[in-house]
Amino acid sequence: MTTTTSTDELLSVRGLRKVYGSGPGATEAVRDLTFATRAGEMVCIVGPSGAGKTTLLRCIAGLLPPTSGEVTLDRHPVSGPPEGMAVVFQDYARSLFPWLTVAQNVDLPLREKGVARAERRRLVAESLDAVGLADVPNSYPWQLSGGMQQRVAIARAVAYEPRILLMDEPFAAVDAQTRADLEDLVRDLWHRLGITLLFVTHDIDEAIYLGQRVLVLSARPTVVLEDVTVDLPETRDQLTTRNDPRFHALRTHVHGLVQQAKRGEAARRAAA
């Protein structure tokens, strides 16, 4: 297990618990989560649906205060959205501002950060180019396909030059072919930029294909079932990686864990 107390530890989550509401109607979404990521790491988080993955991500992003426990980024406790972090949300159509063009959407956070105009122009152009959208800066997001819209959201996050990038099931709403392209895009960007990436997904194959580590979450109330190290070659390819026997072994293992998590929940329901 490669968790906690390494010197280059960037993000650390300790004893995180989140309960929605209070009294008898309270729901415990996350029970006790502890893990850490090193700088430059790509960590995927999988779990059955309703496992509190989004709750966890919102707590890390400083958008939701945890009930107890602590999230630290660079040893500073996260109490609101921290500097140097960007989030790509699942719902690109609602995350992008429809009244701004593609370029303006990417530009706005940079403006807010106080980046100089010339530098902004360069960052917008480069990031749109990096996601393969250099030709549509003046279109509106709603004129683009779903996959292209999510590329805009990724470009916006990349242009922001974060040290850590959180992605919350970013490809759940796009078709399979686009999804494969976007997975490769994310791997490629992560390699080139050397950022830390935390990628939440419900898709086991996607988690293994992308990650260096896969954190498998239990069903609600959530704990970390296992921290799986993905010992696949660094250079990955949709065809060869996915046909690698090791890939299959990992998938079977993680799949088993997720099934176990679901059964655990079913058993708890039956007992209740």
Add this chain to the structure above:
Amino acid sequence: MRNALLGLAGVAAFLLLLETVPHTGLVDDRYLPPFSEMARALGDSAGTAEFWQALGDTLRTWGTGLALAFAAGTAAGMVIGSVPALRDATASTIEFLRPIPAVALIPLAVLLYGTGMEATLILVVYSAFWQVLMQVLAGVADVDPVARDTARSFRFRHRTRALRLVWPTTLPYAVTGFRLAASVALILTITGELIIGTPGLGRLIAVAQTSGAVAPLYGLVIVTGLLGVVVNLSARLLERRVLRWHPSVRQETAR
């Protein structure tokens, strides 16, 4: 195109009815003269300086009142809507004040301003203000949670959030509020002029009534109706211009 033709045909049919019914004796033509007579009377008044002066007064009262109400309603709505405590504290008061018919305030307006333009103006502002305020409040409440999270995660300042997220979200609502307010403001402008006697088309209508000039009276009524149409059309045109990105306008332009 087909719709426009049908619309014109409808207007023509209505005018034809208006022309023939008095001739048939179904109604007393002392109270409903044929359309041709109304039009002739209107043509006559259009030749007088008095008519144009009154039209100008009406437009000025309407425009000033609408501008004041829109500015105040938008500012109040943005502030109240953005502060939950303020919103909760004002909700019941707004629900009480809003349904009070502005015409019920006529005695008060007269006491304060006599028969000056301000007396009507206060009615116009009062009635139009609520239309704008209610729409702006609904707009501020409609900011998308994902968009809000996005703005927060990129650490947008309050000012940026208000100008770049809340205001654009509210704009479609504000434009609807403007359109509703424009109609209501016109109604109250004419009402104030008619009842209080402040300068404008409404007062001319009152004068026509007391002097028994029925055809000119109808002529003036037609002008107020046309004003209403122009006001609504311009508001819709404005709506299309400022809301190019909005789904309702997108679909309309795609057709």
